[in-house]
Amino acid sequence: MNCLSWNCRGLGSLRAVRLFGDLLKSRNPDFVFLSETLVETKVIKKLSEKFGFFDYFAIDKVGRGGGLAIMWKRTIDCRVVNHSINYIDVHIMNRSNVDWRLTCFYGLPERNRRHDSWNLIRSLVKHDNIMWCIYGDFNNMLFVTDKSGSHGHPQSLLDGFKAAIEDSSLVELDLTGVNSHHDPILLELFNSEFSRKQFRFKFENTWLHEPSFREEVSNQWKEIPRMHLLPKLMSISSFMAKWGRNFFHKFRDKVKKQKAILNELIDRSDEEGVRCYFGERRKLEELLLHEEQYWKQRAKAFWLTEGDTNSKFFHATTSKRKKSNFISHLVNNENEIISSHDDMCREAVEYFKSVFTGANSSSVNVDDEVDRVISDAQNEKAYI
Structure with missing residues (x-):
């Protein structure tokens, strides 16, 4: 799964839309976060349909600035949890049953309001066990080396942002090839699509x-x-x-x-x-x-x-x-052959429910019942 973040600085022109299309073609992301869209929700809806995304969520621009949007493909099970003009918080459910939280963030650009951005980051912390990633354009820096040019960056702003990161128990991910906060950021999730059926690791x-x-x-x-x-x-x-x-x-x-x-x-x-x-x-x-x-x-x-x-x-x-561990199909009480994996699972559950939760189950000797279940299972092995 790939998540793309881009400060597009406006999607109201044909040139910007072409750049966006070229970016999607080259990176092929599953999830997209756009900041500073400078457009209304209806424009995001058209773009989402144009570029083949399953769904979207957008926040209108405020005056002549702002505007956030996310888009995701059909392969992503995504739910918007919370939002404001500065962030969109989503919960993503993976096929591997490893759910995680993604916060798409856009920090306040004014220097005199950086404290508000830092406090907003702190307020987004949730004390649960779900994995959390926050990315986007923070309009902040952690180190002096992050800034190019001859003019330095106030140490107080560096320390303030660093304190907000540490207070939130966040860890900066390593970035490769990013030179500007306006460059697209591609977040790659390692093996996020694993499931027991798809992947079973065995060490040799x-x-x-x-x-x-x-x-x-x-x-x-x-x-x-x-x-x-x-x-x-x-x-x-x-x-x-x-x-x-x-x-x-x-x-x-x-x-x-x-x-x-x-x-x-x-x-x-x-x-x-x-x-x-x-x-x-x-x-x-x-x-x-x-x-x-x-x-x-x-x-x-x-x-x-x-x-x-x-x-x-x-x-x-x-x-x-x-060969002996593989079950190709089952036969139910109506002598119907069941070969679908999901149907076989349901049939097995119903079978054992009927065995152990029947009306007379309390009067049945447990040892005798277990022997009968084993015997039935061995008889069904003829259909393996």
Whole structure:
């Protein structure tokens, strides 16, 4: 999911609309926040429809200035929680069930009103467990280096904004390539669309045998912007899963190359050739051992302390487990076949409700009832 913030400084001209369209085409954001639109709500409605956004929310300009707007695509489940002429507060529900809060903020530009902006930030803090991100154009700076030009920025304003950030328990995200507060800001959410059905991360022990694994994971962890632990773990899990897929393909290539090297050395009878042959064979044996560990973990054959280097057994065990754990359809009491995932879930819930909440359930022996449920489940296995 990508969220774009842009201080457009007016959307009332054809030139500004073209710039906006080009920005959307190049960045393809799922959510857009616009500040200083300088237009009325009806203009935002037309733009939202023109550029294919599912819905929008806008705040009219005040006099000759101001105006805020947000737009989002159909893939985003967004709800506006609160708003004013300086911010729009939304609650975003993800498919991964990791809900979060986004505050689209536009700070007061007048220096003598900066205190009002700082206090507004403090007032937006909510003491709950939901993740919160606030972004936009604050019309403030944290460091002297944030300002270009020969004129300095008053230290009192730097300290005041910094105090507001610290009082709100906020942490500044790392920015890349932003030179001006009027440049668009693209907020990228790492792996925000995960769900159990879409992504199940499994760590492979054999990865640890690859010398570059720890270093690459460590570097990736450092590159991820500061955020809450859960999304950071989800992001690094995605990286390791992708790394693992590439590693497995490269791993098979290594085995093939190692066998080819042995084939070239097998006919040599000189001392150097024999030494090289046994050295390369040890490398092949190590690769095959890693492959065995890979399939052993996937097959969950923990009872086997030593396996043969031929991995057919582990392939077969893994395939058998996958086949036996997969339910393709169920048959209900009316002998109707149910194959939809959601329908099967509902049928299972209703079945066990009828078992344990029936009219005579209180008089049924629990052990006998459990045995009957297990027996019924085994009978239904004929339809797997």
